[in-house]
Amino acid sequence: MPEPEFINQRGSFKVIFYNGEGKSDTVEGKSDTVEGKSDTVEGKSDTVHKYEFEILEYCKEARSKKEIMAYLNMNSSSYVSRKILIPLIQKGKLQYTNPNKNAKNQKYISMLEKLD
Known part of the structure; x- marks a missing residue:
């Protein structure tokens, strides 16, 4: 076989x-x-740990999902959202800049300084 x-x-x-x-x-x-x-x-398979520090450092300045995808050299928007961004938001390490999470101009900012 x-x-x-x-x-x-x-x-x-x-x-x-x-x-x-x-x-x-x-x-x-x-x-x-x-x-x-x-x-x-x-x-x-916990992708968040792999990219966590990189993204939190990169997002000290507010960044769009497209900017984050380019930084990570990834093409799948849904993958980046589901596996990386949303888990970081749920952990309180990343935050939306717009209260409407589905906003067209949504950006993400690191809560790194606030956690220290």
């Missing part, structure tokens, strides 16, 4: 199993391997 393919990309984890002739015992053994890999990936 061909080996499964493990893909870890942008905080998500994907496993591809290929068809082949094999015993069910082998498949169960592979399943255990997949669970172990998944647990490992979950521990590493």
Whole structure:
């Protein structure tokens, strides 16, 4: 049976199993391997920690999402929002400059000095 393919990309984890002739015992053994890999990936998927200090330093001056995306060299607006900005806002480390969180001209500012 061909080996499964493990893909870890942008905080998500994907496993591809290929068809082949094999015993069910082998498949169960592979399943255990997949669970172990998944647990490992979950521990590493917290993207916020990876970029937290960089973003908080960069956002000492109010920055737009596009500016932050360019700074991080990322293209996905939704990924940056869901995985990085919103968790920092929820932790109280980043703040909206406009009370309307969906405002077109929304910017983000670091609360770094206020936390010290």
